[in-house]
Amino acid sequence: MGFENAQLATIADIQHTYHLQIPEYQRGYAWVQAQWEDLWNDLINVASRPSGDHYAGTLMFRPLGASPHGREGVEVVDGQQRLTTISLLLRSLVQTGIAIEFQNNEPLQTYFDYFTASRPDLAPRLGQFVSFYGKNIENAAGFFAEKVAVLDDTARKQLADALLGRFKLFILTIKPGFDVHVAFETINNRGKPLTILEKLKNRLIYLSSIASDQQAGQHAAAEIHRSWKGIYHWLGKGPLLLDDDNFLRAHSMGWFRHENNAEWLSTQLFDEVFSSSPTCANPAYIATYVRSLETAAAWWFHLNHPSRLPPEVQRQLQSFKRTAFASVRPLLLWSLIRLGSLDVRLVSEPAQRSDWCAPFISLLQQAERFAVLVLMANDRRSNIGQNDLNRSAYCLANPGERLYPNSTATHPADAIGAVEFSRDHLKSLVDNWQIGDALKSYADDRFEWSGYFDDVKVCNAAADRLRSGNGFYSWSFGKLIIHEWEQQLRGDKGLPDKKPWDKFSWDQSVEHIYPQNPAASDWSEAITFDGRTSSALKNSVVNSLGNLLLLSGSRNSSLSNRPYRGGAEPDKAKALRYQAGSYSEWQVAHVCPDWNVAAIAARGIAMMRFAEKRWGFQLVSPEDKLTAWLPILFGDQADSIKEGKASGGHAVDGRTLRRLVERFETERPR
Structure with missing residues (x-):
C-alpha cells in the first residue's frame, strides 16, 4: 500500500501538530457558498448535540520532516480547500486559524x-494581488463573519469548541516515494467534485x-506540475474564475x-487518447501537450479578460462579445496561440507590439458577422457551422493539415x-455564393461551397416573429441593431455612453413609442x-423595429402609454421626455x-440600412424603392401599411418616406 499511517x-490536533504546506502546482482556493453552507450547517448540528463527534472528510499528507516551527512539516496533497475553509471559520469565531504556508x-x-x-x-497589499482565488478567500471570510455576527460570546465559544474538539478528519500519510496521483482519481471526498482538468492532471x-x-517520466511529471501551476494561475487571475472544462474544450x-x-x-x-494503458505513457508527448495547455491558458485569460490587449483589439472583442457566439472561441484561442508564436513575450505582454493585431481583429470582425447574420438574423441554431470552425481551429494548431478531406485548401x-x-x-461560411451552377464558380474560389447566410431567411424570420406576437421586440437581432444605432448616434467624440450593453434589458430599457396599450383618444x-x-x-406596427426606442433610464410603465405630444398632461408627453434622454430619444x-x-x-428603414453597412450584407438593393423595406419591417401587413390602413388612408410611399429616412440617417446630437 502507499500509506504508512x-x-x-x-481540528485542534491538526492546528498544534502540523506545519501545513500547499504545493505551488495546486489550484487556489475555489470552494464557494454551497460548500461554506455545508460546513456551517454541519457545525450548527454538531454543536446542538450534547456529545458525539463529526467526521469531516479526508486529508492526505506527504511527510516533509521537522519544520522550523517545532511542528511536523507536511505537504497537503489533498484537503487544501477544506483546511482553508475551516481556518476561515475558526477565525470568524475569534479563534486563531490554522497556519498554512502556500509555497x-x-x-x-x-x-x-x-x-x-x-x-x-x-x-495595503491586498490590492496588489487581486484574483478570483484571493477574492474568494475574502468572500468566504465575509460569509462566516455574517453568520457569526448575530451570536453572543457564549454561542461563539460553543461553536468553536465543537469545531476544534468534535470535528475529526481522517489523515492518510503517504509513504516516501509513493506517487499519490496514481490513486488520486479514486479519492471521493465530500466537497467540490474534481473537474475534468484536475482528473486529466492526475x-x-x-x-x-x-x-x-523512468528519467523521461520524471521529467514529464515535473513539467506537468510546473505547467499546472501556470494553468491555475491564469484561470484564476481575473475577478471571476474561468471554467476549467470550457478552457480544456477550446484547447x-x-x-x-x-x-x-x-x-x-x-x-x-481518458478512454482513448490518455487511457491508463502503458501504450499511452509517452513522456515527450505529455510534456509537449502540457506546455501547450499552459500557453493556451494565458491566451484564454486574455481572451476573457482583455484589459492587457491593445486597445483596438479590446474594442473589437467587446463588439464581438455582444453576439454571445461561443462556437468560435476555439478558433479565436488558436489564432492567439499562433500569433503569439511571433514573439514568446507576447503571451505575458500582448500589447508590447501590434503587428499581430490586424489579422486577429479582422478574424473577430468575420466572427461577429457570422453570429449576427447566420445565427441572429437567420434565426438559426447556435451550432450551425460548428464543425467548419473546429476544422479551421485544428488546421491552425496543426500546420499542413487539409481544411477538408476532399479539399486542397490548407492554411x-x-x-x-x-x-x-x-x-x-x-467569411466564406457567411456569404460565399455560387456565381453559376454550370461553371461551379464561387465568390472565393478557394472555398467551393455556399455560405450559410440567406437574405430570404431574414425576411421570413421577421415575418414569423411579427405574426406570432413580439416582432423585433425580444429578438436578439433587433436588440443588436437598437444598441448599435444608439452607438453610432453617440459617435466617437467622447460623449458618454447613456445605455451600455450590460445595462440593456428589454423590459427596462426599450419603450414602444406607439404603446402596446394606447388610449384611443391620445393616438x-x-x-x-x-x-x-x-x-x-x-x-x-407596435413591434416594428422603428417603433422600439432605447431609453437612457429605466422604462416607467405609467409613462410609456402617454401620447407623443399633447394629451391631458402635455408636459408629460413623450416628445418632451425624449429630448433629455438617450441619443436615440433625442433624435x-x-x-x-x-x-x-x-x-x-x-426610422426602421434607416436602422436596417445602417445594419447592412455595419455587418456587410444586403437585403434591399439601393436602386429599389424604399417601400421594398416594408415586408421586412411589417411582415404580412406590408401592403396594408403601404395602402394607409394604419394611417387614416394616407399612403406610406416613397414620397412620404424619403425625407424622413434622410433625416434619421443624418441628424444626430452635436
Whole structure:
C-alpha cells in the first residue's frame, strides 16, 4: 500500500501538530457558498448535540520532516480547500486559524494571512494581488463573519469548541516515494467534485510514472506540475474564475481532431487518447501537450479578460462579445496561440507590439458577422457551422493539415497568413455564393461551397416573429441593431455612453413609442386601425423595429402609454421626455413633430440600412424603392401599411418616406 499511517485527528490536533504546506502546482482556493453552507450547517448540528463527534472528510499528507516551527512539516496533497475553509471559520469565531504556508504563492498567502491570522498590516497589499482565488478567500471570510455576527460570546465559544474538539478528519500519510496521483482519481471526498482538468492532471502524472523510461517520466511529471501551476494561475487571475472544462474544450478542438461531442472530454480523452494503458505513457508527448495547455491558458485569460490587449483589439472583442457566439472561441484561442508564436513575450505582454493585431481583429470582425447574420438574423441554431470552425481551429494548431478531406485548401505555414486564411474561410461560411451552377464558380474560389447566410431567411424570420406576437421586440437581432444605432448616434467624440450593453434589458430599457396599450383618444389621429385585420396590423406596427426606442433610464410603465405630444398632461408627453434622454430619444424628438406609421417605417428603414453597412450584407438593393423595406419591417401587413390602413388612408410611399429616412440617417446630437 502507499500509506504508512492513517488516523483520525481533531481540528485542534491538526492546528498544534502540523506545519501545513500547499504545493505551488495546486489550484487556489475555489470552494464557494454551497460548500461554506455545508460546513456551517454541519457545525450548527454538531454543536446542538450534547456529545458525539463529526467526521469531516479526508486529508492526505506527504511527510516533509521537522519544520522550523517545532511542528511536523507536511505537504497537503489533498484537503487544501477544506483546511482553508475551516481556518476561515475558526477565525470568524475569534479563534486563531490554522497556519498554512502556500509555497511560492505570495498573492494567496497575503489574502489568507490577512483574513485568518489577524494581520491588518497586510491590508495595503491586498490590492496588489487581486484574483478570483484571493477574492474568494475574502468572500468566504465575509460569509462566516455574517453568520457569526448575530451570536453572543457564549454561542461563539460553543461553536468553536465543537469545531476544534468534535470535528475529526481522517489523515492518510503517504509513504516516501509513493506517487499519490496514481490513486488520486479514486479519492471521493465530500466537497467540490474534481473537474475534468484536475482528473486529466492526475492521469498524466500516472502515465508519466509508468513510462518505460523512468528519467523521461520524471521529467514529464515535473513539467506537468510546473505547467499546472501556470494553468491555475491564469484561470484564476481575473475577478471571476474561468471554467476549467470550457478552457480544456477550446484547447482540445485544436489539439485533437475529434467530433463535436459534449462528452468527448470525459470519455474518449481518458478512454482513448490518455487511457491508463502503458501504450499511452509517452513522456515527450505529455510534456509537449502540457506546455501547450499552459500557453493556451494565458491566451484564454486574455481572451476573457482583455484589459492587457491593445486597445483596438479590446474594442473589437467587446463588439464581438455582444453576439454571445461561443462556437468560435476555439478558433479565436488558436489564432492567439499562433500569433503569439511571433514573439514568446507576447503571451505575458500582448500589447508590447501590434503587428499581430490586424489579422486577429479582422478574424473577430468575420466572427461577429457570422453570429449576427447566420445565427441572429437567420434565426438559426447556435451550432450551425460548428464543425467548419473546429476544422479551421485544428488546421491552425496543426500546420499542413487539409481544411477538408476532399479539399486542397490548407492554411499557410506562417502565423499571420494562417490566421488570415481562417478569416477568409469564416467569411466564406457567411456569404460565399455560387456565381453559376454550370461553371461551379464561387465568390472565393478557394472555398467551393455556399455560405450559410440567406437574405430570404431574414425576411421570413421577421415575418414569423411579427405574426406570432413580439416582432423585433425580444429578438436578439433587433436588440443588436437598437444598441448599435444608439452607438453610432453617440459617435466617437467622447460623449458618454447613456445605455451600455450590460445595462440593456428589454423590459427596462426599450419603450414602444406607439404603446402596446394606447388610449384611443391620445393616438386616434396619428395611428388608426379598423376592420378584421386590426389586431394583426396593430401588432406589426407596435413591434416594428422603428417603433422600439432605447431609453437612457429605466422604462416607467405609467409613462410609456402617454401620447407623443399633447394629451391631458402635455408636459408629460413623450416628445418632451425624449429630448433629455438617450441619443436615440433625442433624435426621435427632434426629427418627428408627430409619431405616425410613416415615422415608424422611415426610422426602421434607416436602422436596417445602417445594419447592412455595419455587418456587410444586403437585403434591399439601393436602386429599389424604399417601400421594398416594408415586408421586412411589417411582415404580412406590408401592403396594408403601404395602402394607409394604419394611417387614416394616407399612403406610406416613397414620397412620404424619403425625407424622413434622410433625416434619421443624418441628424444626430452635436
